[in-house]
Amino acid sequence: MSSIVKSSLAVSFFSLLNVAFLFFVEMLLARFFGTSVEMDCYLAAVSIPDLLITVAILGFNYALIPTLVSQLNSNDPQRAYQLINSWLNVVFLFSVTVSIIGALFSNQIIKTFFPGFSEEKIKLAAELLTMYSPVLVLKGSATMISSIFFARQKFLLAPIVPAVGSVFAVVILLAFVHKLGIPAAPIALSVSALIQFLILMGVYTFQGTYRFEIKWRDENFKLIGRLMLPLIIGGIFAHSTFVVDRNIASNLEAGAISTLGYAAKIIRVLLLIGLGGLSVVALPKISELIAKKDFNQIQNLNRKALSGILFVSILFYIVLMNYGEQLISIFFQYGSFSAADSSNVANTIILYGGLLIFGALGTHIAILFYAIPDTKTIALIGIIGFVFAYALKLWFSSFMGYEGIALATTIYYVLSVVLSIYLLQRKELQFISFKELYIDLIKFIVISGIVVVITFIIHSLLPEKNLFQLLIGLPITIVGFIILSFLFNIELSSITMFKRFRESIADEI
Numbered sequence: 001m002s003s004i005v006k007s008s009l010a011v012s013f014f015s016l017l018n019v020a021f022l023f024f025v026e027m028l029l030a031r032f033f034g035t036s037v038e039m040d041c042y043l044a045a046v047s048i049p050d051l052l053i054t055v056a057i058l059g060f061n062y063a064l065i066p067t068l069v070s071q072l073n074s075n076d077p078q079r080a081y082q083l084i085n086s087w088l089n090v091v092f093l094f095s096v097t098v099s100i101i102g103a104l105f106s107n108q109i110i111k112t113f114f115p116g117f118s119e120e121k122i123k124l125a126a127e128l129l130t131m132y133s134p135v136l137v138l139k140g141s142a143t144m145i146s147s148i149f150f151a152r153q154k155f156l157l158a159p160i161v162p163a164v165g166s167v168f169a170v171v172i173l174l175a176f177v178h179k180l181g182i183p184a185a186p187i188a189l190s191v192s193a194l195i196q197f198l199i200l201m202g203v204y205t206f207q208g209t210y211r212f213e214i215k216w217r218d219e220n221f222k223l224i225g226r227l228m229l230p231l232i233i234g235g236i237f238a239h240s241t242f243v244v245d246r247n248i249a250s251n252l253e254a255g256a257i258s259t260l261g262y263a264a265k266i267i268r269v270l271l272l273i274g275l276g277g278l279s280v281v282a283l284p285k286i287s288e289l290i291a292k293k294d295f296n297q298i299q300n301l302n303r304k305a306l307s308g309i310l311f312v313s314i315l316f317y318i319v320l321m322n323y324g325e326q327l328i329s330i331f332f333q334y335g336s337f338s339a340a341d342s343s344n345v346a347n348t349i350i351l352y353g354g355l356l357i358f359g360a361l362g363t364h365i366a367i368l369f370y371a372i373p374d375t376k377t378i379a380l381i382g383i384i385g386f387v388f389a390y391a392l393k394l395w396f397s398s399f400m401g402y403e404g405i406a407l408a409t410t411i412y413y414v415l416s417v418v419l420s421i422y423l424l425q426r427k428e429l430q431f432i433s434f435k436e437l438y439i440d441l442i443k444f445i446v447i448s449g450i451v452v453v454i455t456f457i458i459h460s461l462l463p464e465k466n467l468f469q470l471l472i473g474l475p476i477t478i479v480g481f482i483i484l485s486f487l488f489n490i491e492l493s494s495i496t497m498f499k500r501f502r503e504s505i506a507d508e509i
Contacts, residue, residue: 234379
């Protein structure tokens with residue numbers, strides 16, 4: 001088994017545990033609050049901090065890791081740790097400052113970004129934002145430390161710790177939600193982030209490599225800053241999808257933000273389950289191969305990664321398209337979450353489909369730009385895409401409501417990936433065999449068409465949307481997709497080696 005597959009399996013397993021607990025948190029929130037005003041306010045409150053955390057993760061992983069890999073493989077690893085400490089301290093101080101500003105001006109922030117909210121909703125969302133603001137500091141710093149472990153190709157600790165933190169989030173939410181109501185959610189997630197930060201920082205400090213120092217004049221410190229700046233600017237635009245969606249939905253009916261939020265969360269959870277480990281492990285490995293100029297290995301790695309991404313994301317989408325409503329009702333339809341909510345969220349997921357398939361593809365294509373490193377191109381795509389997507393969502397929402405926002409998001413992600421692939425081709429780098437990529441895309445289109453026809457037949461024979469239809473149709477759909485993928489010779493070695501998971505864990509330890 002290749003080291004990247006073994007590492008990916010290790011990361012994926014513990015990421016899966018983390019995702020399972022976070023998904024349970026979402027199920028609890030759905031049970032207690034459904035698509036209520038309180039849930040709308042909560043999702044609005046966490047939008048800006050979550051965007052900044054996402055951008056931080058993007059910057060740390062894609063600007064810091066390639067430079068750290070190069071430094072750690074040099075003859076002066078001490079200089080690498082000075083670089084690490086400098087950025088860790090800068091990030092901590094900066095995030096503390098931003099968090100304090102967010103707490104002090106929470107009311108104005110909510111008013112600005114969610115203009116459709118009433119005064120009552122603004123007040124509640126502002127209170128929730130203040131409670132959630134520590135997450136920005138704690139999770140941002142924890143992400144930075146995780147990047148250090150990933151750069152050293154130590155892939156076990158960083159995904160274990162979030163899973164531990166998520167357990168505490170579930171326990172705290174269950175303990176306080178009846179007494180506190182919706183404020184229990186940001187409190188639970190803040191405590192979870194604190195636990196993650198303390199564990200990771202404790203391990204890093206115990207290793208004796210941490211110092212409170214900031215080497216402003218170091219050339220590599222400046223290099224990372226230059227790489228990170230376009231990532232941050234472009235990332236804010238490119239990853240503001242859900243902030244924009246909720247901004248526009250704040251002018252629509254109550255529950256619009258919640259419906260979009262549940263649909264997006266389900267898609268993001270599925271992406272983490274299927275592909276979380278692969279993207280984390282790929283960047284340092286690709287950076288190492290680029291440094292060695294081993295282009296044959298890079299092409300082989302990318303072929304496996306892209307085939308795996310297409311396989312997982314398309315299979316998930318087909319399942320959600322045909323059985324989404326039944327699955328959502330099983331997991332979410334309790335308490336305040338109604339049958340109508342299940343139907344609305346399922347329909348929204350179908351329209352959000354581009355996020356699932358092309359969002360996953362785009363993430364890996366972006367990794368190749370970051371590994372060169374070329375952060376400016378992705379930043380430019382993000383800025384252009386933001387303007388286009390915002391206009392498109394405003395237009396579509398005017399006659400389709402929140403479903404128009406979801407459809408416009410799909411169109412944006414499709415065009416973004418097409419543009420990214422085109423620009424990568426123009427660089428004439430030997431990273432991807434585009435001929436093989438296009439052949440795989442055609443194969444998946446044919447496979448998907450056959451599976452959809454099979455599913456249509458099942459639905460015609462079993463027209464009732466119930467548990468019986470799900471138990472009969474879902475296995476046939478999944479098994480049929482897998483068999484057809486093998487018959488069409490799809491490269492699936494990156495996702496079919498789970499039986500050797502124990503060996504991968506042993507190697508990581």
